[in-house]
Amino acid sequence: xxxxxxxxxxxxxxxxxxxxxxxxxxxxxxxxxxxxxxxxxxxxxxxxxxxxxxxxxxxxxxxxxxxxxxxxxxxxxxxxxxxxxxxxxxxxxxxxxxxxxxxxxxxxxxxxxxxxxxxxxxxxxxxxxxxxxxxxxxxxxxxxxxxxxxxxxxxxxxxxxxxxxxxxxxxxxxxxxxxxxxxxxxxxxxxxxxxxxxxxxxxxxxxxxxxxxxxxxxxxxxxxxxxxxxxxxxxxxxxxxxxxxxxxxxxxxxxxxxxxxxxxxxxxxxx
Amino acid sequence: xxxxxxxxxxxxxxxxxxxxxxxxxxxxxxxxxxxxxxxxxxxxxxxxxxxxxxxxxxxxxxxxxxxxxxxxxxxxxxxxxxxxxxxxxxxxxxxxxxxxxx
Numbered sequence: 001x002x003x004x005x006x007x008x009x010x011x012x013x014x015x016x017x018x019x020x021x022x023x024x025x026x027x028x029x030x031x032x033x034x035x036x037x038x039x040x041x042x043x044x045x046x047x048x049x050x051x052x053x054x055x056x057x058x059x060x061x062x063x064x065x066x067x068x069x070x071x072x073x074x075x076x077x078x079x080x081x082x083x084x085x086x087x088x089x090x091x092x093x094x095x096x097x098x099x100x101x102x103x104x105x106x107x108x109x110x111x112x113x114x115x116x117x118x119x120x121x122x123x124x125x126x127x128x129x130x131x132x133x134x135x136x137x138x139x140x141x142x143x144x145x146x147x148x149x150x151x152x153x154x155x156x157x158x159x160x161x162x163x164x165x166x167x168x169x170x171x172x173x174x175x176x177x178x179x180x181x182x183x184x185x186x187x188x189x190x191x192x193x194x195x196x197x198x199x200x201x202x203x204x205x206x207x208x209x210x211x212x213x214x215x216x217x218x219x220x221x222x223x224x225x226x227x228x229x230x231x232x233x234x235x236x237x238x239x240x241x242x243x244x245x246x247x248x249x250x251x252x253x254x255x256x257x258x259x260x261x262x263x264x265x266x267x268x269x270x271x
Numbered sequence: 272x273x274x275x276x277x278x279x280x281x282x283x284x285x286x287x288x289x290x291x292x293x294x295x296x297x298x299x300x301x302x303x304x305x306x307x308x309x310x311x312x313x314x315x316x317x318x319x320x321x322x323x324x325x326x327x328x329x330x331x332x333x334x335x336x337x338x339x340x341x342x343x344x345x346x347x348x349x350x351x352x353x354x355x356x357x358x359x360x361x362x363x364x365x366x367x368x369x370x371x372x373x
Contacts, residue, residue, distance in 0.1 A: 145291075146291050146294065146295055149295055150295065150298065150299065150302070153299050153302065153303070154302075157303070186288065188286075189286025189287065189288045189289065190286070190287060190288060191288055192288050192291050192292060193288065196288065196291075196292045199292075200292065200295050200296060200299065
């Protein structure tokens with residue numbers, strides 16, 4: 001039974017695309033068939049983060065409008081053949097996304113994949129609503145920062161009222177993913193703590209991704225962080241989040257950088 | 272100077288994360304009340320019916336009855352705050368008087 005997951009946040013720049021790529025890659029690495037779908041029409045970026053930007057021929061809107069088949073538009077990842085990406089259109093008007101068209105594409109994806117991860121655009125407008133509409137699960141990406149928490153709360157309200165599941169009287173399973181977290185700043189009282197954010201939003205915690213240089217390094221080279229540096233702190237945190245998304249009941253840990261004295265003195269040049 | 276200030280000052284300023292948490296809790300309580308579509312019908316009905324019951328016994332202003340819903344993971348909290356002004360209580364006494372005479 002395929003599961004549709006929307007990765008959403010309300011606020012922009014909190015790590016939705018990074019998260020979609022990292023979770024998708026981690027799920028696919030275990031042999032499951034995964035499609036990551038970019039819903040950010042006009043500002044597509046998932047292709048770039050995944051490193052397939054030069055292989056885009058057709059996109060989601062081409063499929064919706066019948067100009068290409070789903071098979072033609074899906075790009076298979078070269079590092080992992082169970083991972084595919086459906087890019088968003090960069091040039092087309094976002095009104096070309098119709099709810100009927102998306103329903104058809106989602107149904108077709110459900111037949112082929114185990115997991116369908118939808119990368120939502122920022123905001124609470126139509127694009128974000130369409131991205132969450134068919135979701136069974138929602139990953140709410142939140143930074144430990146007031147405006148991000150507030151926007152997440154808005155999105156939670158929408159997930160509870162405007163999705164297909166909500167309209168049928170069912171619920172979308174919601175998960176909180178706290179990203180760009182700095183445990184030392186939180187312990188000094190300079191940053192909202194994990195407990196603060198969980199308490200305010202009252203959502204089960206999927207994981208805590210610490211702020212890390214590895215995320216930018218991975219995006220520089222066009223690879224999900226769970227592929228680019230699977231041993232890194234953020235990758236470990238994403239693997240843990242994936243296990244929880246699959247329903248495993250494991251305690252949430254916050255991986256931290258273990259840097260020795262020598263590393264600090266002779267700070268390694270970028271790798 | 273600022274280093275010495277902070278070094279010698281006895282009381283530490285409140286952690287900014289606590290300020291952030293408190294601001295969010297207050298803000299979101301208001302925003303959830305304003306936005307929750309499904310709940311707002313429930314809240315409006317409750318508000319009207321509670322007022323109706325109260326009006327039978329006390330004279331009370333609509334604004335003195337506040338109903339709030341706090342969403343929780345396992346259960347939600349319904350908070351009903353009724354302020355009875357002095358004049359309202361007096362009205363109650365006056366309506367009670369005829370009964371006492373009987």
